[in-house]
Amino acid sequence: MIKKLAITLACAWASLTFADSPSEVLRASMVDKNQATLDRIEQDDVQAFCSKPRAERGDLDTMNAVRERAMAGIEHPADGVYLGDWVSGGEIANNGRGLQYSDNPADPNGGNCYACHQLDPREMAYGTLGPSLTNYGARGQSDVVVQYTWTKLWNTHAYNTCSHMPRFGAQGILTEQQLKDVMAYLLDPNSPVNQPMDAAD
Numbered sequence: 086m087i088k089k090l091a092i093t094l095a096c097a098w099a100s101l102t103f104a105d106s107p108s109e110v111l112r113a114s115m116v117d118k119n120q121a122t123l124d125r126i127e128q129d130d131v132q133a134f135c136s137k138p139r140a141e142r143g144d145l146d147t148m149n150a151v152r153e154r155a156m157a158g159i160e161h162p163a164d165g166v167y168l169g170d171w172v173s174g175g176e177i178a179n180n181g182r183g184l185q186y187s188d189n190p191a192d193p194n195g196g197n198c199y200a201c202h203q204l205d206p207r208e209m210a211y212g213t214l215g216p217s218l219t220n221y222g223a224r225g226q227s228d229v230v231v232q233y234t235w236t237k238l239w240n241t242h243a244y245n246t247c248s249h250m251p252r253f254g255a256q257g258i259l260t261e262q263q264l265k266d267v268m269a270y271l272l273d274p275n276s277p278v279n280q281p282m283d284a285a286d
C-alpha cells in the first residue's frame with residue numbers, strides 16, 4: 086500500500102514538474118545524432134497552433150491567419166514550368182528515406198507519398214491516412230489544377246490549416262525539380278498513376 090502510494094506520488098510529482106515544458110522532457114531523453122538535431126523539437130507557428138486542443142485554437146479568423154501565412158510563403162517554379170519527369174517522380178513517391186539520423190544528407194530525400202496515399206493502382210503497399218490519388222490526372226492540367234497541386238505539395242497548410250501532410254517545398258524536403266517530377270507523376274496521362282488496371286494486371 087505504502088509502496089503504491091509512493092509510486093503514485095512520484096508520478097504526480099513528475100507530471101507536475103514537467104507539466105509546462107514537454108519539450109524539456111523530450112530534450113532530456115534525446116540527443117543530437119548526425120542531421121537529426123534537437124532544434125527539431127522547437128515548434129513553428131503552424132505546429133504550435135495545431136498542437137493546441139481544438140477548443141483552445143481561437144476563432145476562425147485566427148485559424149485563417151495561420152493558413153494565409155502558409156499561402157503567402159508559396160514559391161512557384163522560377164521558369165514557370167510545373168511538370169517534370171514522371172519516371173523520376175515515381176521513384177521519389179516510393180522513396181521513404183531522408184532526413185533521419187541514419188540517412189546520408191548527400192543523398193536526395195524521398196517524398197514517401199505511398200506511406201499515406203494510393204497512387205499507381207498496381208502498387209500493393211500503401212497507407213490510407215490520405216485519400217487515394219489514383220487517376221489524379223483525370224483532373225486535367227488547367228492552370229487551376231496545376232497551381233492547386235503545386236501549392237498543396239509546397240505547403241499543404243495553405244489549404245488545410247492543420248493538415249497531416251508534410252510541407253515538401255516549405256520545409257526543404259524536396260527540391261524544386263523533385264516537386265516538378267512528382268507533379269508529373271500525378272498529372273501526366275502516361276504516368277502509371279493514370280493507367281487503369283486491366284485484365285492483364
Ligand code: HEC
Nearest residue numbers: 196197198200201214215216237241245248249250251267
Ligand atoms: C503523412 C501522410 C502524408 C504523406 C507522406 C503525403 N500526404 Fe498527401 N495528403 C495527406 C492527407 C492526410 C491529405 C488529405 C488532407 C489534407 O488535404 O490535408 C493529403 C492530400 C493530398 C493531396 C490533395 C488531394 C486532393 O484530392 O486534392 C495531394 C495532391 C497529395 N496529398 C499529394 C501527396 C504527394 C504527391 C505526396 C508525396 C510527395 C504526399 N501527398 C505525401 C497525407 C500525406
